[in-house]
Amino acid sequence: MGGELIIGRGQGSAIGTLIERTTRYVHLIHLPHGWKAPQVRNALITQTAHIPPQLKKTLTWGQGRELILHEDIEALTGFRIYFCESHPPWQRGTNEHMNGLLRQYLPKGTDLSAHSAHDLREIARQLNQRPRLVLGDRTPSEAKRKCLTSPLTR
Template sequence: HVKKRIEFGHWELDTVVSSRGKSKGCLATFAEMKTRFYIAIKMKDRSKDSMMKAIEQLVKALPKKAFKSFTSNKGKEFACYESVENQLEINFYFADPYSAWQRGTNENSNGLLREYYPKKTDLSSIDDNKLIEVIYELNTRPRKCLEFNSPFEAFLYELNNYE
């Protein structure tokens, strides 16, 4: 049911990082699979503590019913998975190594984000308000796969109608 995007509340997680050798700034990215709703949260570094803070920030901002599971790659920043499962009571899964296609929603959304912040961008210096504007633009863009609704509209529909 997760792969088929039938059920609301399953999220793919990833990080978008600054170029090697530059600042350690990065973004935690979250994509809800059914609605394609996408969120990026600035992190000071790619540590498990920074990722846990970003996940907690996301979970506090949305209703509990919006979270059934998280799926990520096996990056070191996701070593916080036990805390997510135990403290936040959200199931946490890992995609197979070198299988980005298993988290395609997030990978595609990260690609769209890179149109605004190319690989050479120092992500630690991006403006918070500008990041919010970019995420808003991505979430209000109609999608054919959503019958030309936007991810934002689909997400709100699910929040209002999902039991």
């Protein structure tokens, strides 16, 4: 998985994004109490508990200080966390593409704290039901189902 934060107006709010690279399945992380390291750690631990273990092997993140508690996150989630270099966006191509799609729902310069956990689940549901050319016109939900039932992931 790849992950990062989308920052809202005046850096006063944020939403975490997790994108499974093979299936393009997106999880949006609600951060109602801020986006400093303890809040991001707690949100990642609680809001990724439902993700099947075979999809939680690795998490690649940018260089932000919000993941300084990565050892806690690794210990409590099952993710092995890696960090990208800070400037080359091509190392996070899937995340960059998803952020472009997310901006259709969460425009730049807006207050992201206005979106509830329910709102974020609905946005993710819509994105995961959207066919993708890279998936052969399948949806991320379909790709995830196939990935989870494949003999290689059992």
